[in-house]
Structures are given as structure tokens and as C-alpha cells.
Amino acid sequence: MARLPRKTFVRAALLAATTILIAAVLSTPSSATTQTIAVTMRHSRFAPSHFIVRRGATVRFLITNADPIDHELILGDETVQRRHETGTEPAHGTVPGEVSVPPGTTAETSYTFSRAGIVLIGCHARGHYDYGMRGAVLVVY
């Protein structure tokens, strides 16, 4: 049987491995996917402010507030953001996807993106959301 040239063999092997890897990732139950995303709050902005995650993924957000003022990170749809914009809760931390971050500190919160679509990110300290302290997570299949 004719042998494949070494170069072609290596390429074919790499292609097969890549295909298997992609397939494995795509077929993995999304609930098993966990990742950590570092977010910095500076000048009353999130950096980065936009992310793409897979449906079912649980993301651990590690958030550092580099500003000298209080911030918070709230994940949720428009309804959630509106509720927090008019709400009076002084601090967050117990609900997944909602956390207060005092100046110069790092906090974390985890959130499971169970549905595909867009999940908004916002800070609802007075005036911050209107100022532009917001972002979004695109949840893909």
C-alpha cells in the first residue's frame, strides 16, 4: 500500500485532531463548561465590556475596581437592569450575577448562561448606567 508523504500525513493528522477537538467541545454538555473572565472597572467603564459565551456555560467573573468610587456588576435582561436602576439595595453579593465592588478591591460572582441570546451587564450606582457603565454577553449555542 502506498505510503502518504510525511508532510501530507502530518497535515492530515493535525486536521483530524483539530476536528476531533472542535467536535468534542461542541458536543460537551454546556453545563460542564466553566470559565473565568477578568473584568476591570476603570473610569466608570467595564473592560472588557462585551463577551461571547456558550449556552449553559457557568462563568466566574473576577472583577477589579480600579476607581476610587463604588461600582457594581449586575447581569440580567432589560427587566433586571431596570429594576436595579430604580432599586434601593445598598449592596449585592448573594445573588449570582450581582456583586458590589468597593473602590480598590476585587470581587467575584458566578453566573450560568442558560439561554441563548443577549444578557446585559450594568452598574447601577447613581448615574453610572446612564453614563455608559454597561456591557453585554452574547450567549451562543
Add this chain to the structure above:
Amino acid sequence: MLRILRPAGLAVVFVAAIASPALACAGLIGPNGTVNLVRTTTLAAHHDGVEHYITAFSFQGGGGRFGSIVPLPGVPTKVERGGDWTLQRLIRETQRPLEEARALLLPAVAQDKARVILETRIDALDITILEGGGAAVGRWAREHGFVLPPDAPEILDYYASRSPIFMAARFDADAARKRGQQVGDGTPIHLTIPTRHPWVPLRILALGKKSSDVVRADVYLLTDARPALFPRLRPGLSLRHSAPASSELMRDLRADKGMAWMPVGKMWLTHLAINGPASDLSYDLAVDAGGQGRPSRDLAGLAGLPLLMLGVLLWGAGTVTLPRRRPE
């Protein structure tokens, strides 16, 4: 009586969480989150390498404390109560009739760790001169009861990159009331700041305001010679007066408290008015008072502009020259 002003850079500011209605200069955020859209007035006089910054904070009634933070071009050697009529006299000089001028005068509402350089009390105002980066000054302000609006971190960094000196002024409304101060009464503050490169903070006036909020302010300059300014013309910034100061004005100002530093000879009086949306106020005013005609872009907070302009010029040159190439 008085109302108005603020200092060397015009002020900005925030407010003590505790309280209510006391106040400071324009551009501040009230304790209840409302923005006071007031017109402010400031004198930045420069003579013999020394800047004299005069502004006023006015009592707005209520109780508790209210404060402002003002970026300064250098470390003041003296902070004292300003004269009684300097600001009003300047307005009278450039805006006549007086009644009209009065109508324009709205109450002057008025890494690490910041280092306190100087603390003093003038009437019901607690003045603190701070040195530090934007974050450090912001932290100090927060720890001392100031409520910073969301744009404060960026604006404090903007100023700290050029001068790490700030003035925090807190109005003790309870003390003001005990002193018999009425709502609208102002406390003029005079800072003496040795500096060869004066600039007047303007961007700070937009602090805490929405993009569409209108900022109104009057800035007076008194200099030994006709000053070169940067920027010259911008949306919302207009030159209202530029002429040698009259001998009557010089005499009247020199007669005010703390104004003996004024030279006997002539000075040049410039009046700039700011009247435009907060979103336009992204710069400060650099002043070349030495007659060199070279105000600094850096001190106007527009250091990046030349590169941008160069890019636009190169791009423009390309589009202009290309059509001249004709196929043979």
C-alpha cells in the same frame, strides 16, 4: 451681595453625602443628585511668575456640608479670604450695565494616598490642598464624605497627569448659618500659586453633568501682557473682552483686600465666556502670559491633538494631490 466663582481652574465638584443644601461653586452635584446649573466666575491673574486665583463659594442654605474639588496648576503658598469686590468689579468692567451683569450672576453655589499639603478654614469653608494621583485624591474625597459622580475618576486622572495638586473645599452649612450667612452669600477664596505656566481648568466644569447640560462660566484673566491662549476658539467658548485694563479698574482692584500684589503699571484684561453643552468642554485653557505667544497644548489637556491633526493633514494632502495625477 456676592455670589460666584471659583478658583484656578474652576471648580468642580461633589458633595458631601451628609447633607443637604450647602454649596460650592458651579458645576457641582447636589446631595440629592441634582446638578446645579449655575454660572460661575473666576479670576486667574498672573504677574511676575505668580498666579492669583480668585473664586467664590456661595452658601445655598440647608444643613450639613457641601464640597468642591478644584484642580490647581501648582502648590499654593497662600490660601486666604479673597477681597470683597474684585469679582464683581471685573464683571462691571466688562458687562454693562451693572444690572445686566447682576442678572448674569447666579448664586455661586456656589498612588497611593493623597498627601495633605495645607488645611485652613475661611469663614464656613474648610479648605484642604491635596497632592496625589487621581485615584488617591478620589479616595481621599470619598473618605471625607464627598460623593463622586461617575465621570470623576476619569476627570481626576485627566488633571493629575498634568498637576497632582487639588483643592477640596467643603462648606459647613451649619457654621455658615451660625455666622449669619444668607443663601447666596459667597465666600471669595484667593490662592497664590507660583507658576510660570498658568492654566485654567475648564473641563472640570462639566463634572457630573449630562452631555446636553449647558455649562456657563466667566473666566477673567489679568496678565502683564496680552496673553496667548489655547485653545482660541471652540464651540461654546467666546472671547468677550481683550484690552488693557483701565486705570480705574486697576485702582479699584488694588484697593481690595489681598490685592496689593497688583503692579502699579498696566495689565491686560481678558474675559472669556463659556456657554455650551458639557460634552463640548473637553479641554482646559492654557495661558502664555509671558508674551512668548506659545501657549501649551499640553496644559490645555489637548496633548494628543497634534498627531491627530498631522494625520488629518497627511490624509487631506493625499486626497488633494491625487487628482493632479492624470493618466498619460
